[in-house]
Amino acid sequence: MEKKRIDDYEVGPLPSPRPLDRFGFVKQDVNSSPEGINRGKSKDELEREERKVRKWRKMIGVGGSDWKHYVRRKPHVVKRRIRKGIPDCLRGLVWQLISGSRDLLLMNPGVYEQLVIYETSASELDIIRDISRTFPSHVFFKQRHGPGQRSLYNVLKAYSVYDRDVGYVQGMGFVTGLLLLYMSEEDAFWLLVALLKGAVHSPMEGLYMEGLPLVQQYLFQFDQLVKGHLPKLGEHFSDEMINPSMYASQWFITVFAYSFPFHLALRIWDVFLFEGVKIVFKVGLALLKYCHDELVKLPFEKLIHALRNFPEHAMDPDTLLPMAYSIKVAKRLEELKEEYEKRNGKALKSADSTAKQNHSEGVSS
Amino acid sequence: MARRAEEEYDYLFKVVLIGDSGVGKSNLLSRFTRNEFCLESKSTIGVEFATRTLQVEGRTVKAQIWDTAGQERYRAITSAYYRGALGALLVYDVTKPTTFDNVSRWLKELRDHADSNIVIMLIGNKTDLKHLRAVATEDAQSYAEKEGLSFIETSALEATNVEKAFQTILSEIYRIISKKPLSSEDAAPANIKEGKTIVVGESEANTKKACCSSS
Numbered sequence A: 001m002e003k004k005r006i007d008d009y010e011v012g013p014l015p016s017p018r019p020l021d022r023f024g025f026v027k028q029d030v031n032s033s034p035e036g037i038n039r040g041k042s043k044d045e046l047e048r049e050e051r052k053v054r055k056w057r058k059m060i061g062v063g064g065s066d067w068k069h070y071v072r073r074k075p076h077v078v079k080r081r082i083r084k085g086i087p088d089c090l091r092g093l094v095w096q097l098i099s100g101s102r103d104l105l106l107m108n109p110g111v112y113e114q115l116v117i118y119e120t121s122a123s124e125l126d127i128i129r130d131i132s133r134t135f136p137s138h139v140f141f142k143q144r145h146g147p148g149q150r151s152l153y154n155v156l157k158a159y160s161v162y163d164r165d166v167g168y169v170q171g172m173g174f175v176t177g178l179l180l181l182y183m184s185e186e187d188a189f190w191l192l193v194a195l196l197k198g199a200v201h202s203p204m205e206g207l208y209m210e211g212l213p214l215v216q217q218y219l220f221q222f223d224q225l226v227k228g229h230l231p232k233l234g235e236h237f238s239d240e241m242i243n244p245s246m247y248a249s250q251w252f253i254t255v256f257a258y259s260f261p262f263h264l265a266l267r268i269w270d271v272f273l274f275e276g277v278k279i280v281f282k283v284g285l286a287l288l289k290y291c292h293d294e295l296v297k298l299p300f301e302k303l304i305h306a307l308r309n310f311p312e313h314a315m316d317p318d319t320l321l322p323m324a325y326s327i328k329v330a331k332r333l334e335e336l337k338e339e340y341e342k343r344n345g346k347a348l349k350s351a352d353s354t355a356k357q358n359h360s361e362g363v364s365s
Numbered sequence B: 001m002a003r004r005a006e007e008e009y010d011y012l013f014k015v016v017l018i019g020d021s022g023v024g025k026s027n028l029l030s031r032f033t034r035n036e037f038c039l040e041s042k043s044t045i046g047v048e049f050a051t052r053t054l055q056v057e058g059r060t061v062k063a064q065i066w067d068t069a070g071q072e073r074y075r076a077i078t079s080a081y082y083r084g085a086l087g088a089l090l091v092y093d094v095t096k097p098t099t100f101d102n103v104s105r106w107l108k109e110l111r112d113h114a115d116s117n118i119v120i121m122l123i124g125n126k127t128d129l130k131h132l133r134a135v136a137t138e139d140a141q142s143y144a145e146k147e148g149l150s151f152i153e154t155s156a157l158e159a160t161n162v163e164k165a166f167q168t169i170l171s172e173i174y175r176i177i178s179k180k181p182l183s184s185e186d187a188a189p190a191n192i193k194e195g196k197t198i199v200v201g202e203s204e205a206n207t208k209k210a211c212c213s214s215s
Helices: A043-060 A067-073 A075-083 A088-099 A101-107 A111-117 A124-131 A147-162 A172-180 A185-197 A213-229 A231-239 A249-253 A262-275 A278-290 A300-308 A317-325 A330-349 A352-364 B002-007 B025-034 B072-082 B097-101 B103-113 B137-147 B162-179 B189-194
Strands: B011-019 B047-056 B059-068 B087-093 B119-125 B150-153
Touching: A043 A067, A043 A075, A043 A088, A067 A075, A075 A262, A088 A101, A088 A185, A088 A262, A101 A185, A111 A147, A111 A185, A124 A147, A124 A172, A147 A172, A147 A185, A172 A185, A172 A262, A213 A231, A213 A249, A213 A278, A213 A330, A213 B072, A249 A278, A262 A278, A262 A317, A278 A317, A278 A330, A300 B047, B011 B025, B011 B072, B011 B103, B011 B162, B025 B047, B025 B059, B025 B087, B025 B162, B047 B072, B047 B162, B059 B072, B059 B162, B072 B103, B087 B097, B087 B103, B087 B162, B097 B103, B103 B119, B119 B137, B119 B162, B137 B150, B150 B162
Parallel strands: B011 B059, B011 B087, B087 B119, B119 B150
Antiparallel strands: B047 B059
């Protein structure tokens, strides 16, 4: 009976023919179109884009056969090109190559199918509850029991069986949903595994494990980075009692997939999969830096609102990303991680309840 | 009138919305603060925030409401928001018995993390789904009495009792606050005494934001 009730709130199976943007999301606001820039592409731009795709194809080789060789030989070229954005038509393939998920897939034939068909998961009802609440305005996911919702369910269920410690946590759906727009279920599953288990970069399963330990660590690191890079704003945040858990949890938990303009989220994901999580910190800092002069003037409530609703011009990838790339965080992140572990090590040794107490105090101070 | 009233207030009350995932917390909040209901709402990740200023017992009260993600694992983040809250709206879904069964666990959460004198209201939401009701009003009513909570049933979709629920809890908070001996601070003494998370400031947070916008 619970199962039947997943989405009683849906009016009906037939989606109304509302206009969609180029990524398949129902358009919210007719006046603002972030991709408007791309609509009237000049001949020049089209040619440039074609050249870009050709270069990429050459770099990848047939089905990705030349990729590893190329990355080894010219890592800087690859990094630079990825930072400029992976061509949309090659994105799915390249994501699998740079995340290491393609290798996992080849090493584990039949495993995904086994997980989907034969295993049962304790999280099934939780997953179903959230299916219709994941990218509800996207044409692929909005149809009840449609192919999008089914794929989303399958991948999340498979993962919750594959890693029973993590199971299913809200937020994983948005990450998976974003992947499913660019690859098959099985590919999306292995990319999720590659990310959470750390195929190329350090594992991110701590984002979703009991206690959300990695979210807590990232928020601590981000808080300190803000204080270091933007001292005036950091001080203003302290005065107004704003802490990153109020606005940045979603950034880390879904790597910007939850609420950012999709064209920006994709560009961030390009870099995230190749360079790792530090791009999330850089983009976060760049946003705050871009809006700095506004933010320092705002009192608590307006500040919270502003931090959750950045203006459109701040979220233009071609402005924001170069700014993000120019912010150096790697070394400081490492130091802050050690500092966090040192602080937290103490709490871990004492009773669990004390550890929790320390956490909550950390959040609101 | 709304614009002007929003900028000045006698009291600022912090209230948290808690309860299992999918019971309708975010829609109760959007119904109360913006009179909106979103059929295609996303699950809440972390915490959300909204305010509304209204008249309670002849005083202008600003309600500062924190809406939390319901999934158990998120308590690692959300429980920090209980501190300093004067009220808690504990929501369950009248069509899902498990969400009602879990109310006792939420009460324990509050006892562990919130101030001991927090005002708690139990809310049975989604009464519009009459044919699917699975938790009887009487059961919830007697549970609430036993635990010393106030109780109401609502439908965020039909806007039934939402206003009343918030009015009731805010009045209760007001009555408790106004009974306390006045401290040296003149505005919102109780909040300042409770401390940490209360911040005074004007809000225009909830103007002309379309429902279901991508943010």
